[in-house]
Amino acid sequence: MAGLVVTGAAIPAVLYARRERDYDDVLEAGQRLTPDEATVDAASASAARFADQLRGIWDLRLTGVDHGMLGLPANVELLLDVGPSGRAVRGYLGLPSTLRSEKPAEYRVQGDLTGMPEGQLRWRLLGSDGVPRYEFRALLDEVWGSWSDAGSASLNGRIVDLQRPLAQAEQDCQFVAIKRAFPEARERTPLAPALLAWLVSAEHRLFHQLWHASRDKWRRLDPDKRSALRGLGWQPGPRNAERGARGRRKHLNGSGEDFFFMHRHMLARARALQPDLPSWHELPQPPVFIEHDRQAFIRYHDNHDGNSVPPAWVVSDDEELSQWLAQIKADNSHYSNFQVWESQYQDPEYLSRLTLAQFGSEVELNIHDWLHMRWATVTRDPSNGMPVTGDREQSDYATRWFRAENDFLGDPFSSHINPVFWRFHAWLDARIEDWYRAHQRYHPGEVLRREVNGVNWFAPGRWVEVADPWLGPLTHGCGNGEQGGVAFESQVAAEMEVEVMKLGLRIALSGEEKVPDLLKRSPRRPWYARNLKVVR
Numbered sequence: 140m141a142g143l144v145v146t147g148a149a150i151p152a153v154l155y156a157r158r159e160r161d162y163d164d165v166l167e168a169g170q171r172l173t174p175d176e177a178t179v180d181a182a183s184a185s186a187a188r189f190a191d192q193l194r195g196i197w198d199l200r201l202t203g204v205d206h207g208m209l210g211l212p213a214n215v216e217l218l219l220d221v222g223p224s225g226r227a228v229r230g231y232l233g234l235p236s237t238l239r240s241e242k243p244a245e246y247r248v249q250g251d252l253t254g255m256p257e258g259q260l261r262w263r264l265l266g267s268d269g270v271p272r273y274e275f276r277a278l279l280d281e282v283w284g285s286w287s288d289a290g291s292a293s294l295n296g297r298i299v300d301l302q303r304p305l306a307q308a309e310q311d312c313q314f315v316a317i318k319r320a321f322p323e324a325r326e327r328t329p330l331a332p333a334l335l336a337w338l339v340s341a342e343h344r345l346f347h348q349l350w351h352a353s354r355d356k357w358r359r360l361d362p363d364k365r366s367a368l369r370g371l372g373w374q375p376g377p378r379n380a381e382r383g384a385r386g387r388r389k390h391l392n393g394s395g396e397d398f399f400f401m402h403r404h405m406l407a408r409a410r411a412l413q414p415d416l417p418s419w420h421e422l423p424q425p426p427v428f429i430e431h432d433r434q435a436f437i438r439y440h441d442n443h444d445g446n447s448v449p450p451a452w453v454v455s456d457d458e459e460l461s462q463w464l465a466q467i468k469a470d471n472s473h474y475s476n477f478q479v480w481e482s483q484y485q486d487p488e489y490l491s492r493l494t495l496a497q498f499g500s501e502v503e504l505n506i507h508d509w510l511h512m513r514w515a516t517v518t519r520d521p522s523n524g525m526p527v528t529g530d531r532e533q534s535d536y537a538t539r540w541f542r543a544e545n546d547f548l549g550d551p552f553s554s555h556i557n558p559v560f561w562r563f564h565a566w567l568d569a570r571i572e573d574w575y576r577a578h579q580r581y582h583p584g585e586v587l588r589r590e591v592n593g594v595n596w597f598a599p600g601r602w603v604e605v606a607d608p609w610l611g612p613l614t615h616g617c618g619n620g621e622q623g624g625v626a627f628e629s630q631v632a633a634e635m636e637v638e639v640m641k642l643g644l645r646i647a648l649s650g651e652e653k654v655p656d657l658l659k660r661s662p663r664r665p666w667y668a669r670n671l672k673v674v675r
């Protein structure tokens with residue numbers, strides 16, 4: 140006992156927990172205990188992934204001799220939904236015209252994600268009287284796996300009439316349901332041809348990629364590589380006073396001003412080419428639950444305004460990335476993070492304490508990277524449509540990647556070709572004006588407006604550090620500063636510039652090639668997902 144006292148602190152607390160006396164009857168052999176008092180049960184990771192696969196619009200085909208038993212034609216539509224972190228499946232089955240009207244659907248769907256082996260699902264159709272009429276037993280198609288949840292999924296199985304006595308022979312009625320592919324923003328809300336032509340050009344793709352890569356990788360480059368980039372004119376900022384975008388001094392070196400300024404400059408050019416270029420006035424809402432508003436559910440999954448969040452994809456050899464994608468694309472992150480940023484970045488008190496560089500750096504590293512990835516659809520190889528779950532190799536400049544379909548938001552080589560890029564960058568840009576108003580309110584006159592390189596900007600002072608924000612090499616070299624590295628005297632110069640930028644990118648990204656062993660172990664990730672942090 141003395142020993143116990145001395146080591147008392149190490150004894151698990153459960154030993155001391157008071158155990159209540161139990162005079163309850165004991166069950167006999169073969170008797171089953173029903174569930175005890177309930178606990179709040181969120182979906183497991185695998186159930187949540189299954190839910191992501193199920194949620195959406197399905198085209199369902201009824202087959203078999205008795206396929207008419209539901210009283211519906213052979214081709215119908217199935218809508219499935221699972222609430223956030225939910226374990227139950229709800230939805231509707233019926234004619235597309237009914238489902239898109241205010242009339243009650245032909246059938247309601249009711250099921251849950253418990254009690255079935257992985258990839259299998261049971262649900263019932265309820266008639267207008269609320270009585271379960273048919274049971275569907277479904278199997279998720281295996282093709283899904285090889286497409287990493289980015290292919291078109293199918294559910295197939297058989298249907299049982301719940302009013303038919305079990306003693307009678309089963310009827311011959313099966314179904315196959317194919318999930319509709321998520322319609323891309325470019326299909327719903329395409330950019331104007333003139334703007335698109337500028338954006339997809341090799342010059343601009345490489346300009347945008349190298350502009351971000353040079354700043355993002357600067358802190359990782361050894362002196363030789365830094366001089367090599369300086370030799371090309373592609374160091375981020377003035378020579379020997381460069382401004383890297385990540386690392387310990389990111390908020391003190393003015394890189395945040397470069398981030399805001401370059402994108403404002405880009406926006407001005409884009410608006411000149413497409414004057415009605417839309418902007419978000421607030422961050423788009425997550426979808427409503429299907430039973431709350433069926434029409435809104437359909438509109439969301441039809442991506443009617445191009446602002447719906449595309450489904451998460453699964454990267455088979457990168458569990459951490461898969462989890463992170465699922466998290467930032469889930470409805471919860473809208474309420475836990477995005478709405479908080481939205482509030483802070485429009486809050487005069489919050490903004491008035493930040494220099495423009497601090498604000499820009501904060502925005503760039505958190506909400507900006509997340510916006511890119513929340514609204515990203517998996518990269519697809521433009522030659523065959525196959526998903527490339529970890530993004531294209533950053534220095535792969537094969538012709539097919541230059542096609543307009545490559546508008547993957549997760550990579551600065553392609554992100555600016557996506558219409559959503561312009562909506563959220565316009566929203567971010569409007570926050571600069573909130574920042575200006577905040578400073579006017581709290582210390583009027585301390586921030587002065589000034590035009591810089593044709594852009595409505597600010598003069599250096601207590602809250603603004605940089606007089607000449609970085610637009611690419613030409614503003615610091617001898618070229619035409621107005622255009623920030625995208626206007627060229629002739630085709631020859633343009634082609635040379637393309638080769639220079641490819642070289643610059645090889646240098647900026649070479650830090651990754653130096654550690655081939657490390658690369659082998661860590662799978663490739665989309666650019667804007669490279670700094671992800673997963674909280675478990």
Ligand SMILES: [Cu+2]
Nearest residue numbers: 347351402551
């Ligand atoms: Cu950018």
